[in-house]
Amino acid sequence: xxxxxxxxxxxxxxxxxPSKELFQSxxxxxxxxxxxxxxxxxxxxxxxxxxxxxxxxxxxWYPSDLWARARVxxxxxxxxxxxxxxxxxxxxxxxxxxxxxxxVPEEKxxxxxxxxxxxxxxxxxxxxxxxxxxxxxxxxxxDLMALEELLQPVAVGxxxxxxxxxxxxxxxxxxxxxxxxxFQETHGPILNILEQMVNKQIPKPPPEVHLFMxxxxxxxx
Amino acid sequence: MGxxxxxxxxxxxxxxxxxxxxxxRIPFELRPVDLLKGQxxxxxxxxVxxxxxxxxxxxxxxxxxxSVAILLYLTRKYKVPDHWYPQDVQACALVDEYLAxxxxxxxxxxxxxxxxxxxxxxxxxxxxxxxxxxxxxAELDVTVQLLEDRFLQNKTFLTGPHISLADLVAITELMxxxGAGxxxxxxxxxxxxxxxxxxxxVGEDLFREAHEVILKAKDSPPADPTIKxxxxxxxxxxxx
Ligand SMILES: N[C@@H](CCC(=O)N[C@@H](CS)C(=O)NCC(=O)O)C(=O)O
Ligand SMILES: N[C@@H](CCC(=O)N[C@@H](CS)C(=O)NCC(=O)O)C(=O)O
Numbered sequence: 001x002x003x004x005x006x007x008x009x010x011x012x013x014x015x016x017x018p019s020k021e022l023f024q025s026x027x028x029x030x031x032x033x034x035x036x037x038x039x040x041x042x043x044x045x046x047x048x049x050x051x052x053x054x055x056x057x058x059x060x061w062y063p064s065d066l067w068a069r070a071r072v073x074x075x076x077x078x079x080x081x082x083x084x085x086x087x088x089x090x091x092x093x094x095x096x097x098x099x100x101x102x103x104v105p106e107e108k109x110x111x112x113x114x115x116x117x118x119x120x121x122x123x124x125x126x127x128x129x130x131x132x133x134x135x136x137x138x139x140x141x142x143d144l145m146a147l148e149e150l151l152q153p154v155a156v157g158x159x160x161x162x163x164x165x166x167x168x169x170x171x172x173x174x175x176x177x178x179x180x181x182x183f184q185e186t187h188g189p190i191l192n193i194l195e196q197m198v199n200k201q202i203p204k205p206p207p208e209v210h211l212f213m214x215x216x217x218x219x220x221x
Numbered sequence: 222m223g224x225x226x227x228x229x230x231x232x233x234x235x236x237x238x239x240x241x242x243x244x245x246r247i248p249f250e251l252r253p254v255d256l257l258k259g260q261x262x263x264x265x266x267x268x269v270x271x272x273x274x275x276x277x278x279x280x281x282x283x284x285x286x287x288s289v290a291i292l293l294y295l296t297r298k299y300k301v302p303d304h305w306y307p308q309d310v311q312a313c314a315l316v317d318e319y320l321a322x323x324x325x326x327x328x329x330x331x332x333x334x335x336x337x338x339x340x341x342x343x344x345x346x347x348x349x350x351x352x353x354x355x356x357x358x359a360e361l362d363v364t365v366q367l368l369e370d371r372f373l374q375n376k377t378f379l380t381g382p383h384i385s386l387a388d389l390v391a392i393t394e395l396m397x398x399x400g401a402g403x404x405x406x407x408x409x410x411x412x413x414x415x416x417x418x419x420x421x422x423v424g425e426d427l428f429r430e431a432h433e434v435i436l437k438a439k440d441s442p443p444a445d446p447t448i449k450x451x452x453x454x455x456x457x458x459x460x461x
Pocket of ligand 2: 334338358361362398401402403404405406407408
């Protein structure tokens with residue numbers, strides 16, 4: 001018996017394992033995300049922490065209290081393993097893969113759906129519990145990071161909040177805190193993405209990006 | 222009850238926590254959790270970490286999961302030397318950047334290398350196809366190169382002139398493929414020299430002690446069928 005990722009094949013629909021060339025193309029994809037003078041920083045969680053510290057934002061975002069801050073880091077660590085990646089997949093299967101003519105097998109789409117459900121359950125049980133926000137009674141970087149990811153599948157038509165009243169109420173609290181204008185401004189483009197696709201408004205990716213995209217698609221478990 | 226750390230030194234983030242606590246003379250009770258026996262799945266352990274993963278920390282009534290969170294908690298609570306996680310905002314951000322990057326990059330590659338090359342065939346008795354193994358090792362090679370080119374560059378340590386949490390998390394990760402018999406430092410003189418510096422900064426004895434288990438992973442006896450059945454779904458989920 002052979003074992004692949006998730007007991008199946010690693011291949012994307014082309015039936016091939018990702019080649020070394022594919023992995024290397026990944027390197028080209030490192031975009032700097034923050035530039036402050038000569039200082040360049042990537043990774044969204046690192047950037048949020050940097051901004052919180054440098055501009056001394058309200059304490060609740062990144063609490064100075066030992067235990068409260070540890071909760072934020074605990075969430076960020078779990079998020080990196082369990083949320084990032086997983087909740088980005090629907091955007092790939094529904095929008096980005098079709099854009100370059102790749103069809104992601106239904107089996108993978110289904111597996112992703114199951115994984116998302118499992119992670120939402122953990123998010124509710126382990127992090128939200130009966131708190132107002134993920135790491136305590138006040139909104140923190142954890143809530144921002146989480147909501148950003150969760151809205152990606154929502155944008156392509158998965159109603160993650162259906163049947164999850166606690167999580168839906170949490171979403172409303174975070175959005176209310178951010179204020180609807182800021183919320184629309186940042187999420188307008190992503191929430192419109194299906195519409196843009198139907199109207200063929202998304203530009204076709206240039207060929208040099210295809211390799212990277214194939215790699216990402218073939219990595220979908 | 223004082224500080225308790227729930228660890229299995231087979232796990233790379235556990236090794237980072239272990240070395241950090243020992244090196245900084247942080248007093249703790251070691252609570253061993255044997256992953257290959259499925260001890261992390263017990264109800265008792267779920268009280269400490271409902272996510273059922275190691276490492277986990279208990280400090281009085283406070284429990285904490287996730288290696289990075291644990292390392293930062295110890296850093297703040299015990300006032301360890303500044304170089305581990307600098308006060309300077311930019312120096313600190315570079316450590317955070319590395320700690321965020323590794324979760325999905327080096328962690329994934331090193332874990333897969335160990336499981337595909339050693340743990341599947343030897344411990345679980347499930348051979349891995351040559352194509353799969355080749356893809357895993359190719360991915361590892363690229364990720365390690367990325368570590369060297371993007372993070373180490375020509376610096377002494379990954380984020381600057383002194384050892385930080387980033388180096389500790391990276392070296393314990395790289396010892397996974399080393400335990401699997403991969404020559405990750407071969408043909409990479411810069412990375413090999415860095416490894417020597419990290420080992421020297423940590424102390425050779427402590428470094429060796431923390432890695433004894435992983436360096437013997439190849440000699441693991443095969444799992445008995447009940448354990449195998451219990452662990453298989455988790456292993457598959459873990460290396461997805
Ligand atoms: N992001 C977590 C990862 C923890 C983790 O995956 N631990 C592994 C050992 S390296 C584990 O306990 N696996 C057991 C399982 O998944 O069932 C951390 O950095 O602490
Ligand atoms: N047939 C050898 C293969 C060893 C091998 O391919 N090692 C790989 C990684 S596990 C390697 O060292 N690659 C070079 C590198 O990573 O730089 C064995 O089974 O030990």
